[in-house]
Amino acid sequence: MTNHKACGRLLPSQYETTRRLTLRAASWKRAITSQPRQEDVAPLTDSDVPHVRSVRPNALAAARERFLTAGTVDSDTVRETIAASWRRSRTWNVRTNHVELAYDKNPNLESPLVNGAAPVLQRLREQMSDDAVSIILTDAAGVVLDRRTGDRRFERRLDQVQLAPGFSYAERFVGTNGIGTALEGGRATGVFGHEHYAEDLEDLGCAAVPVHHPVSGHLLGVLNLTCWSRDAGPLLLALAKTTAGHIERELTTLSGLREFALFQEYVRACRHSNGIVFALNNDIVMMNDHARQALAPQDQSALLGAAAEAMSGSKRTALDVDLPSGAKARIFCAPVHTDSGPAGGVVRARIVESPQGLLPDRPASHPLLPGIAGSGALWQRACDEVHAHYQAGEWITVRGEDGTGKVALLHAVHRRHDPAGHFHVLDAAEPAEPAEPAEAAEAAEPADSGSGSAGFLDRVRQELAEDNDGTLVLRHIDRLPPASAQALAVLLHQQRKTAGRTGRRRWVVATHRPLDHDDNLAGLLRNFPGSVEVPPLRHHIEDVRELVPHLLVKLASAGTLTCSPAAMRLLTRATWPGNIAQLREVLRKVVRRRRSGVIEPGDLPPECRSVARRVLNPLESMERDAIVGSLLDAQGNKNEAARALGVSRATIYRKIREYGIELPQ
Numbered sequence: 001m002t003n004h005k006a007c008g009r010l011l012p013s014q015y016e017t018t019r020r021l022t023l024r025a026a027s028w029k030r031a032i033t034s035q036p037r038q039e040d041v042a043p044l045t046d047s048d049v050p051h052v053r054s055v056r057p058n059a060l061a062a063a064r065e066r067f068l069t070a071g072t073v074d075s076d077t078v079r080e081t082i083a084a085s086w087r088r089s090r091t092w093n094v095r096t097n098h099v100e101l102a103y104d105k106n107p108n109l110e111s112p113l114v115n116g117a118a119p120v121l122q123r124l125r126e127q128m129s130d131d132a133v134s135i136i137l138t139d140a141a142g143v144v145l146d147r148r149t150g151d152r153r154f155e156r157r158l159d160q161v162q163l164a165p166g167f168s169y170a171e172r173f174v175g176t177n178g179i180g181t182a183l184e185g186g187r188a189t190g191v192f193g194h195e196h197y198a199e200d201l202e203d204l205g206c207a208a209v210p211v212h213h214p215v216s217g218h219l220l221g222v223l224n225l226t227c228w229s230r231d232a233g234p235l236l237l238a239l240a241k242t243t244a245g246h247i248e249r250e251l252t253t254l255s256g257l258r259e260f261a262l263f264q265e266y267v268r269a270c271r272h273s274n275g276i277v278f279a280l281n282n283d284i285v286m287m288n289d290h291a292r293q294a295l296a297p298q299d300q301s302a303l304l305g306a307a308a309e310a311m312s313g314s315k316r317t318a319l320d321v322d323l324p325s326g327a328k329a330r331i332f333c334a335p336v337h338t339d340s341g342p343a344g345g346v347v348r349a350r351i352v353e354s355p356q357g358l359l360p361d362r363p364a365s366h367p368l369l370p371g372i373a374g375s376g377a378l379w380q381r382a383c384d385e386v387h388a389h390y391q392a393g394e395w396i397t398v399r400g401e402d403g404t405g406k407v408a409l410l411h412a413v414h415r416r417h418d419p420a421g422h423f424h425v426l427d428a429a430e431p432a433e434p435a436e437p438a439e440a441a442e443a444a445e446p447a448d449s450g451s452g453s454a455g456f457l458d459r460v461r462q463e464l465a466e467d468n469d470g471t472l473v474l475r476h477i478d479r480l481p482p483a484s485a486q487a488l489a490v491l492l493h494q495q496r497k498t499a500g501r502t503g504r505r506r507w508v509v510a511t512h513r514p515l516d517h518d519d520n521l522a523g524l525l526r527n528f529p530g531s532v533e534v535p536p537l538r539h540h541i542e543d544v545r546e547l548v549p550h551l552l553v554k555l556a557s558a559g560t561l562t563c564s565p566a567a568m569r570l571l572t573r574a575t576w577p578g579n580i581a582q583l584r585e586v587l588r589k590v591v592r593r594r595r596s597g598v599i600e601p602g603d604l605p606p607e608c609r610s611v612a613r614r615v616l617n618p619l620e621s622m623e624r625d626a627i628v629g630s631l632l633d634a635q636g637n638k639n640e641a642a643r644a645l646g647v648s649r650a651t652i653y654r655k656i657r658e659y660g661i662e663l664p665q
């Protein structure tokens with residue numbers, strides 16, 4: 001154990017040395033106020049500000065000891081952020097008594113982050129003069145890229161704990177610490193003294209703030225300030241936030257110049273080519289219409305991947321790429337440079353071979369739909385059918401279990417053709433707004449009393465009366481009482497007649513669950529000549545692999561959250577009775593606790609733990625549904641269910657075991 005650690009442990013009075021703290025605080029205040037645009041500093045929240053000053057350090061040390069020996073956390077002493085990080089550190093089996101890290105001898109020191117941050121770090125270093133504070137920049141994996149320290153003794157201390165260029169301070173290697181915990185939580189984080197998981201770090205205080213790309217929002221790295229724990233305080237975090245803000249502003253300027261240069265080259269290439277053109281760098285992809293039409297999504301990804309690799313050599317390159325569809329493309333990559341470094345590159349591509357023989361630039365068979373994910377056969381069929389009905393202007397019903405993505409699919413088709421057009425959803429399940437008692441008594445139709453359907457009919461009437469083109473979705477029409485369904489049928493019938501006369505084109509779609517019998521809705525359904533079925537998620541379970549990253553990007557916004565193979569295995573084996581809506585809800589719960597890093601099985605809520613033993617193909621999951629349905633009809637009597645399905649008793653027992661079917665007693 002070093003002397004410094006001994007100081008941190010044995011001399012708690014040092015924590016209270018206000019004179020020294022005041023001196024440091026004055027120096028940091030000077031640095032904060034001398035930075036331009038001070039008004040941009042984000043306000044400190046309770047959870048940002050360490051309360052280690054109000055908690056006695058030996059109480060914190062005792063709380064840490066209790067956690068390490070008994071696994072219990074004293075919530076009065078330990079902040080929730082720290083307790084959560086301690087638990088993660090324990091799951092990763094991080095050593096508590098010694099810091100020894102892997103060394104990356106070639107970290108990327110030419111990245112836009114390093115270039116953009118350099119002048120900001122230099123400015124701050126000059127303002128901090130000889131203070132024992134280290135200004136540290138890491139990449140998104142926590143690998144230290146740049147470290148600037150005024151005080152030699154303090155610098156030697158950081159070398160001892162390998163807080164030095166090339167070493168990763170990710171939580172999974174070091175446990176709770178400013179850099180790693182800020183990366184895990186995706187937010188500004190201070191970690192002070194005994195809050196560190198590793199004993200070696202308990203004499204240090206760190207304030208770390210994630211730095212994001214100003215255009216893509218991707219996490220680029222972390223700006224971290226480290227000092228002796230006894231000197232640390234809320235101002236350290238304020239200064240770290242200000243500095244991270246300045247780095248992001250530098251990046252905005254640099255990336256604006258780079259992206260503009262890339263855009264100019266892209267437009268030039270599009271003008272001179274009537275084929276496929278891409279432009280890309282680490283943060284953005286531009287693609288012409290020809291590329292979107294001619295290539296299936298998986299072929300686009302393969303081409304982009306090959307082009308990105310080819311351009312890492314920063315020379316003009318031509319190469320042939322085998323695509324997942326079986327086609328072969330020839331790509332020509334031209335890197336684009338600016339004074340401030342590489343800006344990406346422009347790629348022109350030609351399909352030179354296709355599975356059917358020579359068929360250049362074969363159009364993609366499925367339309368690309370914005371904002372949704374999924375390429376499983378049943379899901380694609382639903383997409384194609386809805387798309388075809390939209391193009392024909394034919395009114396349809398879209399049926400499917402709750403949360404299968406009916407409205408999401410309609411919105412995507414609408415956006416593909418008419419992105420600026422009017423898209424309106426009226427929900428029959430939504431309660432009516434409360435009316436004034438007198439009005440309500442007058443307005444209520446006898447059959448609708450007590451339901452929200454009167455309000456729904458009014459909203460439909462009002463929407464139809466407005467002179468809009470675009471798309472109108474009537475959601476959950478199966479929840480309407482019979483009289484309201486009839487009234488709606490009359491309303492829509494009149495609308496169709498009027499539209500026929502005036503030629504006004506509004507696409508009306510109704511969504512509902514699968515119907516056992518449609519007597520109540522028969523009149524209403526006659527207004528919709530077409531009908532499309534959206535499959536339950538378990539029938540296109542392979543799409544979970546596409547849906548998870550897609551939904552995580554939306555839910556975690558700024559953070560970069562990925563799913564480990566083990567967690568993905570659990571997600572693809574769950575049965576998802578609530579379909580995509582349930583998957584989204586599960587991921588939302590995960591994101592609430594973790595904004596970046598990797599999702600492990602332990603991060604998933606319990607509903608994902610009871611799963612089939614393997615991924616079922618669509619046919620198998622339909623078979624499982626049929627068995628479950630008939631078991632439910634037969635109140636769990638397996639013989640009766642087997643008879644109804646026309647299979648033997650042995651078969652139904654085998655299938656129940658194979659599919660892991662469990663019915664409530």
Ligand SMILES: Nc1ncnc2c1ncn2[C@@H]1O[C@H](COP(=O)(O)OP(=O)(O)OP(=O)(O)O)[C@@H](O)[C@H]1O
Nearest residue numbers: 372373374401402403404405406407408580581584
């Ligand atoms: N293919 C998809 N890709 C991405 N997100 C999707 C997809 N399908 C559905 N979602 C998301 O899942 C959630 C539920 O989808 P949506 O509301 O469209 O389902 P629904 O079938 O219309 O629901 P309901 O049965 O309640 O009417 C939404 O947040 C939606 O954005």
